[in-house]
Amino acid sequence: MIFSFGMEGALGLSPELPERSDWEKWAASGRPFPESDGRISSPDIPMMLSRRLLPGDRAAVEVLLHLQKDADLVPDFVVFASRHGELLRSVTMLSSLADDGTVSPTEFSNSVQNTPAAYYSMVSGNHAESVSLSSGDDIVTMALTEASAAIMSGDAKCCGLVFYENPVSNAIMEIPRDGPSYGTFAAGFLLRKGSSFRIASSLTDTMDPVQLMRYILTGGDGDVAA
Amino acid sequence: MKLFISRFSVMCRLGMSEEEVIDAFRQEKFPELEMTEGYLPGGVKVPLGRVNVPFTPSGSGPSRNDEMISQAVSQIADVITEAKKRFTAERVGAVIGTSNLAVSEVEQNIVANSASPRQLCYDARLSRIGDLSGIFRKMTGCGGPVYTVATACSSSARAFISAARLIEAGICDAVVVAGTDTLSRIAVAGFESLGVLSLEPCLPFHRSRSGMNIGEGTAMCVLSHEMLGDRSTMLMGYGASSDGYHISSPEPTGTYAAIAMKDALKAAGLKSSDIGYVCLHGTGTKLNDGMEAKAVAKVFPDVPASSIKHLTGHTLGASGIINEFICSLVARGEISLPFHPYDSTDVDPVIDDFNLVTEPDTAAGRPYTVSNSFAFGGNNAVLVTGPCRD
Structure with a gap:
């Protein structure tokens, strides 16, 4: 399958790469992604809401808000994609259950995979439909498929697609890794019908979200590479 | 848009197959929710919509969730x-809706295997939602796109929307749609902890309702542009929206839920007066039922409507597809309408007025149905189903 989109914007955010220019330099350098679970600045999210979010969720919401402001476009369909989602909250809640059999209401409310989608909608006031998606190593292909299906079926004119991850371990438990980990990050794209960005699923099958971003920032758009 | 929905596999408190659920409705014999200890501290019992699948000690075999999915796959x-x-395996995809990917076995074994609550010991990949898609691909042999949709309690209703688009966009010819939560x-x-759990059997839309009961379930069907076997219905349309209001409370006026309902009707090319039944989200909480009553009163004021949460418990990520299954049975004329077994004078007088079914009734002459699913984060999804027309 060949994915074909009009690319209206691409933006990444991580603790070590807080600016667009940082991502461009990193992409061009060929260096490994600078993994970090440090702080994420989120000036566009009200502090009362921001403090309830895990750092990767915060990055995901911030990236989409930035993208739509930069492109002056409001997506009518939003996809948030993550392998681990709110796994860290599950660990925290399991610990609490083992401790005294209770769960914090705030922790529980924010433990759903669609937490970033919910906060994006609250902050932006965009009431468009959203979906939160998960998969394994093939998450890039699956999320592009979901976005592509919405656009090709005519249901969406502009899709905001955001990949994000939260830290996968905390003090309670070291979670085994079975692939590369990038710590906290979000990588977002604004997509429309078009052909300014084309890529084969045979290529995205071997990519994680960070590699997809590097591919796009280094001029991979237009290169189908079937 | 008109896509064929195959017959369903289903496991929930109402029955362990389509046939068992139909029998339960025809005989009006519904298994009561089970008062169960061990889910709240202090030995407090809660009514649960348990399914008859045994727990497996962690690491000694497939998880309970995997076992339920495996049984559901075998039914269809x-x-x-x-x-x-x-169509070839490569043209068949799958979209699975889930919310918590059942950490039941994990929970049971934490205390036994962990040195202290502050140092947990288990493989967290067991509760990583995305890994379900790999398990599902192996079980079904689907060669097309396979992924998990996790929008809390609307997950498996949203899975229908994703599946429909995969077909409409020409990416797949058929998509297995599933929902599961244990x-x-x-x-x-x-x-x-949120104060919305009832310790008694729940009473959606009742003046004395005190919250929801939790249930579990797995259901599955195949969506396609061609009919695959007998007992089919049709997905006629869908609508979706976001409240943008609160992480765990619905937008109280029901404005965005109503928009999703209107969009679904429009996509189906139908009018409110064409609809014979609305399967409500109807959890039994003050806020959900109040909001949903407002939305339904705006869009379907006269259409018979009811929830099934008092029969199944709230099956969370599976509730969307189980609602859709009930709608398909109604559209096929297999069952009468689910009803709330209390006097109509006990319907909450504070909520907006609509046609809540409180005694046996049918969708006579109007076989089109609507199913509502709402979720944490204000994720709303509505499906319209109709009888099969080849």
Whole structure:
């Protein structure tokens, strides 16, 4: 399958790469992604809401808000994609259950995979439909498929697609890794019908979200590479 | 848009197959929710919509969730095989809706295997939602796109929307749609912490309702542009929206839920007066039922409507597809309308007025149905179903 989109914007955010220019330099350098679970600045999210979010969720919401402001476009369909989602909250809640059999209401409310989608909608006031998606190593292909299906079926004119991850371990438990980990990050794209960005699923099958971003920032758009 | 929905596989408190659920409705014999200890501290019992699948000690075999999915796949294995034969495996995808990917076994074994609550010991990949898609691909042999949709309690209704688009966009010819969630202490204790868990059998839309009961379930069907076997219905349209209001409370005026309902009707090319039944989200909480009553009163004021949460418990990520299954049975004329077994004078007088079914009734002459699913984060999804027309 060949994915074909009009690319209206691409933006990444991580603790070590807080600016667009940082991502461009990193992409061009060929260096490994600078993994970090440090702080994420989120000036566009009200502090009362921001403090309830895990750092990767915060990055995901911030990236989409930035993208739509930069492109002056409001997506009518939003996809948030993550392998681990709110796994860290599950660990925290399991610990609490083992401790005294209770769960914090705030922790529980924010433990759903669609937490970033919910906060994006609250902050932006965009009431468009959203979906939160998960998969394994093939998450890039699956999320592009979901976005592509919405656009090709005519249901969406502009899709905001955001990949994000939260830290996968905390003090309670070291979670085994079975692939590369990038710590906290979000990588977002604004997509429309078009052909300014084309890529084969045979290529995205071997990519994680960070590699997809590097591919796009280094001029991979237009290169189908079937 | 008109896509064929195959017959369903289903496991929930109402029955362990389509046939068992139909029998339960025809005989009006519904298994009561089970008063169960061990999900809340202090030996407190809660009514749960448990399914008769045993717990497996962690690491000693497939998880309970995997076992339920495996059984559900086997119930419609012939339909999945027919789809792969007709279209090739690469043209058959799958979208699975889930919310918590059942950490039941994990929860049971934490205390036994962990040195202290502050140092947990288990493989967290067991509760990583995305890994379900790999398990599902192996079980079904689907060669097309396979992924998990996790929008809390609307997950498996949203899975229908994703599946429909995969077909409409020409990416797939058929898509297996699934929903699954099993009982977990996190869910029971979590809803209790929010003050929305009832310790008695729930009474959606009743003046004395005190919250929801938790259930569990798995259901599955195949969506396609061609009919695959008998007992089919049609997905006529869908609508979706976001409240943009609060992480765990619905937008109280029901404005965005109503928009999703209107969009679904429009996509189906139908009017409100064409609809014979609305399967409500109807959890039994003050806020959900109040909001949903407002939305339904705006869009379907006269259409018979009811929830099934008092029969199944709230099956969370599976509730969307189980609602859709009930709608399909109604559209096929297999069952009468689910009803709330209390006097109509006990319907909450404070909520907006609509046609809540409180005694046996049918959708006579109007076979089109609507199913509502709402979720944490204000994720709203509405499906319109109709009888099969080849």
